[in-house]
Amino acid sequence: MGGFFKSSIGRKVAMALSAFFLMFFLVQHLSINILSVFNPDLFNEVSHFMGTNPLVQFLLQPVLIFGVVFHFVMGFILELKNNTARKVSYVKTNGASNSTWMSRNMIYSGIAILAFIILHFIDFWFPEINTKFINGDWSGTMEGVEGFRYHEELTHKFHSHTRTIAYVIAFVFLALHLLHGFTSAFQSMGGTAGRKKTLQNIGKAYSIIIPIGFIFVALYHHLKYVLE
């Protein structure tokens, strides 16, 4: 196993596998968040299920957190190794001919997303862990709110202009990161020439639709608050 991660190709495959896992998470995360717009009651029900189900809390959630950390750490290692392996820079990396701007800047869009995740955890994840694991309150309710509290908490976060703008900027970086990442992951997993075009198109569609979905959720809640 150590040998696998020490080889450049091993690291790239590990990077691609963790990326696919996280992309799968993004689909489910967006699906649930979209409910907060179209069906608040269902959003509350699903959030309560996810937030209290032992399988989700004690198995899926730790696996997800591990996946996020693994992808970041591995990304930094890949970047460092690539830079040291290339003591003399490529002659032709300055044109669009053999590398796109984004492919050389995965690390920057990655850092922007890392900054977002930290902000996002402070906004949602830490308070949730605090309520359940520190205060021991698994009821999903709060004083002054009828029914479950999740929809109220989510919409409250998007009252702030600054937070909404920061989130939207982060989702644009997410789109850029996904656009290159998707193509690159397929390359590492050895996509064949014939299927490659279709897969790349699916990748492009995914990379644009998912971040637009998140932007829609953030802007919807913000505008609803501002215009009301």
Ligand code: HEM
């Ligand atoms: C409008 C956009 C978004 C909203 C409203 C939103 C909302 C939330 C909420 C309410 C939670 C807390 C779940 C809990 O643990 O109880 C959460 C957790 C989390 N979010 Fe988001 N999220 C958004 C976008 C994103 C994006 C784009 C990413 C990744 C790039 C992301 C990654 C995560 C992760 C990793 C967690 C912790 C895992 C978990 O326990 O669910 N989120 N989000």
